[in-house]
Amino acid sequence: MKKFSACFSIIILLLASTLLQSCKKDKSTNPEVQTVSVTALSPGSVLFKGNIVSTGSFSVLDYGFIYSTTTSGINETTGTKVSLGQNAQPGQYSKQVNGIIVASAYSPVLYVRAYITNEKGTAFGVLSSVTLPTPSASNVSPSSGRSGDQITINGQFYSVAANDVKVSFSGVQASVVSVSPTQIVVTVPSGIGATDNSQIPIQVSLAGQNLSLPYNFTIWANYKDYSPKSGPLGTAITFTGDNLSNNSYYYNQSITVLFGTTSEILNNYYYTPPTVPNNVTTNNFQISVTENGKTFALPGTFNVTAPTITSISPASGLPGSTVTVTGTNFPTSYGSITATLGSESVAANPYSSNQFSFTVPTDLSTGNYTFALQAGPNSITAPTKFTVIAPSISSFSPSTGPIGSQITLTGNFLLGQYYTVNFGSFTTSAYVSSSNTLVVSVPSGIPPGALKISIVIGGQTITAPGSFTVTTPTITSFSPTTGVAGSQVTITGTGFNSAYYGTSVSFGTINAGIVSITTTSITVTVPSNTGNGAMKIIVNSAGQTVTSTNNFTVTN
Numbered sequence: 001m002k003k004f005s006a007c008f009s010i011i012i013l014l015l016a017s018t019l020l021q022s023c024k025k026d027k028s029t030n031p032e033v034q035t036v037s038v039t040a041l042s043p044g045s046v047l048f049k050g051n052i053v054s055t056g057s058f059s060v061l062d063y064g065f066i067y068s069t070t071t072s073g074i075n076e077t078t079g080t081k082v083s084l085g086q087n088a089q090p091g092q093y094s095k096q097v098n099g100i101i102v103a104s105a106y107s108p109v110l111y112v113r114a115y116i117t118n119e120k121g122t123a124f125g126v127l128s129s130v131t132l133p134t135p136s137a138s139n140v141s142p143s144s145g146r147s148g149d150q151i152t153i154n155g156q157f158y159s160v161a162a163n164d165v166k167v168s169f170s171g172v173q174a175s176v177v178s179v180s181p182t183q184i185v186v187t188v189p190s191g192i193g194a195t196d197n198s199q200i201p202i203q204v205s206l207a208g209q210n211l212s213l214p215y216n217f218t219i220w221a222n223y224k225d226y227s228p229k230s231g232p233l234g235t236a237i238t239f240t241g242d243n244l245s246n247n248s249y250y251y252n253q254s255i256t257v258l259f260g261t262t263s264e265i266l267n268n269y270y271y272t273p274p275t276v277p278n279n280v281t282t283n284n285f286q287i288s289v290t291e292n293g294k295t296f297a298l299p300g301t302f303n304v305t306a307p308t309i310t311s312i313s314p315a316s317g318l319p320g321s322t323v324t325v326t327g328t329n330f331p332t333s334y335g336s337i338t339a340t341l342g343s344e345s346v347a348a349n350p351y352s353s354n355q356f357s358f359t360v361p362t363d364l365s366t367g368n369y370t371f372a373l374q375a376g377p378n379s380i381t382a383p384t385k386f387t388v389i390a391p392s393i394s395s396f397s398p399s400t401g402p403i404g405s406q407i408t409l410t411g412n413f414l415l416g417q418y419y420t421v422n423f424g425s426f427t428t429s430a431y432v433s434s435s436n437t438l439v440v441s442v443p444s445g446i447p448p449g450a451l452k453i454s455i456v457i458g459g460q461t462i463t464a465p466g467s468f469t470v471t472t473p474t475i476t477s478f479s480p481t482t483g484v485a486g487s488q489v490t491i492t493g494t495g496f497n498s499a500y501y502g503t504s505v506s507f508g509t510i511n512a513g514i515v516s517i518t519t520t521s522i523t524v525t526v527p528s529n530t531g532n533g534a535m536k537i538i539v540n541s542a543g544q545t546v547t548s549t550n551n552f553t554v555t556n
Contacts, residue, residue: 031056033063033116035125036092040132042158043108044101044207048082049094050114050125060088063116065095066124069102074113076122081115088116098161100132101208108132108209133158137204137211144218145188146294147242150177153184153213157206164207169217170200188219196221196245196291219243223289223296230303232329232353233280233336233376236273239289239298259302260285276376278336280304283377305329306378312371316387318414319362320457323371323386326355331375341386342369366390391457393464400469401442402495403542404502405519407453409438409464414457422461423468424451444502444542448472471495473541475548482553485528489537489552492521497542507552508535530554 032053039047048065063086066079082095102108110132114125137155145151153167158181167174167186170193177185184204194200199216224241237257245255255266257274260282264274284301307329317323330353331337337348339358346358366389371382393411401407413419415435421428423446430440438455448470454463473495483489489512496519497503505512505524512524522539534551 028057029054030120031058031060031088031116031118031123033114033123033125035065035112035114035128038110038112038128038130040110040130041096042160042164042207043132043135043209044160044164045096045098046100046110046112046130046132047094047096048112048114049092051092052088052090052116055088055090055116056118056120056123058118058120060086061117061119062086063088063093063114065097065112065114067097067100067110067112069100069108069110071111074111074127075124076115079111099164099207102132108134132207135160135206135209135211137213139215140202140213140217143215144220146220146222147188147190147192148222149188150185151188151217153186153202153204154182155184155211157181157184160206166205168203169219170194171203190222190242192219192243194219194243196243198243220292220294221245223291223298225300226287226298229300230305231276232305232307233276233278233331234333235276237275237287238273241296254291256290258286258288258290276302276304278331278333278376280376304376304378307331307373307375307380309371309373309380309382312382312384312386315384316389317360318389318391318412318457319360319364320414320417321360322357323360324355324357325371325373325382327380328354329375330354330356336375338374340372348373360386360388364388391455391460391462393453393455393462396453396464396466396468399466400471402471402473402497402519403442403444403446403544404497405442405495407440407442407468409440409453409455410436411438411462411464412436413438413455417457420456422452422454422456423470442468442470444497446470448544472544473497473539473546475537475539475546478537478548478550478552481550482555483526484555485526485530487526488515488523489526490521490523491537491539491548493539493546494520495541495544496520496522496539502542504540506538506540507554508538526552526554532556 034051036049036051062083064084065082066074068074068079109129111129113127116123135157137153139154141152160179162176162179165176165179172189172192174186174189198219200219202213202217204211221244222242223239226237226239257264259277259280262277262280264277283304286301287298289296309327311326313324332350332353339346339348344361348356348358350356368385368387371386373380389412391412393409396407396409413432413435415432417432418429421430421440426443426446428443430438432438450467450469452463453468454461475493478489478491498517498519507530510527510530512527515523532554534553537548537552539546
C-alpha cells in the first residue's frame with residue numbers, strides 16, 4: 001500500500017510540473033520597439049531616436065535602425081541597417097548617422113524605422129521619414145586665382161563634415177581646408193587642364209548632392225621654375241608651372257620677364273618664348289615673371305655662357321676688307337655684339353652662333369691690332385692679333401701696249417672692290433677678283449708715250465713703280481694686195497684694239513666690214529661700193545689712226 005502511495009505521488013508531481021510548464025509557455029512575450037523621431041542635422045547627417053518598450057521573453061540578438069533613401073517599404077533586406085548590438089535595454093536610444101547620400105537632390109527624403117531582433121524574429125517601429133536639407137552655393141571669393149591659392153565658396157551648407165564635401169576644378173579634385181555651415185575653404189589644385197586666364201567650372205558635392213555655382217572661376221598661370229639655367233645671349237627660356245600661356249599659341253596677358261635688372265615684355269599675339277636679352281649687364285642673375293599684378297621670383301640663377309674666339313680669317317688684310325671670326329656661343333641677332341679692332345668700333349654681322357664677320361675700318365694705318373668683343377657681361381679677346389696691311393702696287397705687266405690692251409697690276413688689293421685706276425691724267429676703273437692682282441684695260445684717248453699708273457683707295461693715291469708706254473698701232477703689210485669687191489683682206493701689224501667697237505677699217509673713204517680682229521691682225525671684206533683703182537687702207541684703233549704705206553688695188 002505504501003509503495004502504491006509513493007508511485008501515485010510521483011505521478012501527481014509530474015503532472016503538476018507539465019501543467020506549470022504549459023502555463024509558462026502561454027505567458028511568454030515578444031519584444032516591442034518604437035520609432036520616436038528622425039531629425040536631419042545636415043544634408044548627409046541624421047539623428048535617429050527609438051524606444052524599446054519591451055525586450056520580450058527571449059534574448060535580444062540585435063537592435064538599432066534601418067533606413068532607406070529610395071523606398072518606403074523597409075525591412076531587413078531592403079534598407080541599410082544601423083546596428084547597435086545585443087545589449088538592448090528598455091527605454092530610449094539614439095544614433096547619429098553621417099555620410100548619408102540621397103538618391104536625388106530634388107527629392108532628398110529619408111525613410112527610417114527602429115528594429116529589435118531575437119531568435120523568433122524582428123519587430124519594427126512605425127515608419128518615419130524626414131526631408132534632408134538642400135545645400136546651395138552662391139559665389140566664390142576671390143573669383144580668380146592660381147594653383148595653391150585658398151579660395152572660399154560661400155553658400156548654405158548646414159553642418160557638413162569635411163569628409164562629406166568634395167570640390168573639383170574642371171574635374172580635378174581640390175583639397176578641402178575647412179567647412180562651416182556657410183563657407184567651404186579649398187586649395188586650388190594643380191593639374192587643371194586650362195591655360196592662363198581661362199574660365200573653368202567648379203563642382204561642389206555635399207553628401208552626394210551636386211551644387212552648381214552661378215559663375216566660372218578664372219585660373220591664372222602659376223610660374224614655378226624655368227630651364228635651362230645657363231646659356232649664351234639669346235637663349236630661349238622655357239617656364240614650368242601650372243596653367244601657363246606657353247601651353248597655347250598665344251599669350252592671354254601681358255607678361256614681364258625680368259632678367260636681373262633687364263626686362264622683356266611679352267605681349268605679342270602669337271607665342272614666342274622669352275630669350276635672354278643681349279643687353280644684360282650682369283651674370284648669375286635671377287629671373288622673375290610678373291603677370292596680372294603678381295611677381296614670381298623663380299628659383300636659381302641664370303649664368304650667361306661666355307663666347308669663345310678660336311680664329312680670325314684672314315689674319316691680315318687691307319682697310320675695308322672683310323674678316324671672319326669663328327668661335328662658339330656668339331649672339332645671332334644684329335647689334336648684339338659690340339666689337340673693337342684696336343680702339344676703333346666695328347660692326348659685327350652674325351652668320352650663326354659659331355661665326356660672324358666685321359669690316360676693317362678704312363682709316364686704320366698699318367700695324368697689328370687686338371680684336372675684342374663684348375657680349376652682355378662677358379668680354380672676350382681674340383687669341384691672335386690682326387695685321388692691317390697697306391694697299392700697294394709692286395709691279396705691272398706688260399710695260400707697253402696700245403689702247404685697249406690689258407695690264408695686270410701686282411700688289412695688295414681689296415678683293416671684290418672696284419678701284420679707280422689712273423693712266424697719267426686719264427681715268428678708268430677695274431674690279432678686283434684676286435687680292436694680289438688687278439687687271440685693267442688701257443683707256444681710249446691716251447696719246448702715245450710713257451706715263452704713270454696709279455690707283456686710288458681710301459682717299460689715298462698709290463703709284464706703281466716704273467712707267468707704262470702707250471704705243472700706236474702699225475700696219476706692216478696686208479694680203480692680198482689686189483682684189484675684187486667682197487673679197488677678204490688680212491691686215492698685219494701691231495697695237496690693234498682687239499675690241500670690234502673700238503676699231504674701224506676703210507678702203508680710201510669707204511668703210512669695210514671687219515671679219516675678225518686681234519692685236520696683230522685684222523681681216524676685212526673689200527667694200528662693194530668701192531670704185532676700181534689703187535687706194536690706201538686706213539685703220540682707226542681706239543682713237544688712233546694709222547695708214548698703210550702701200551696701196552690696195554680694187555679690180556673688176
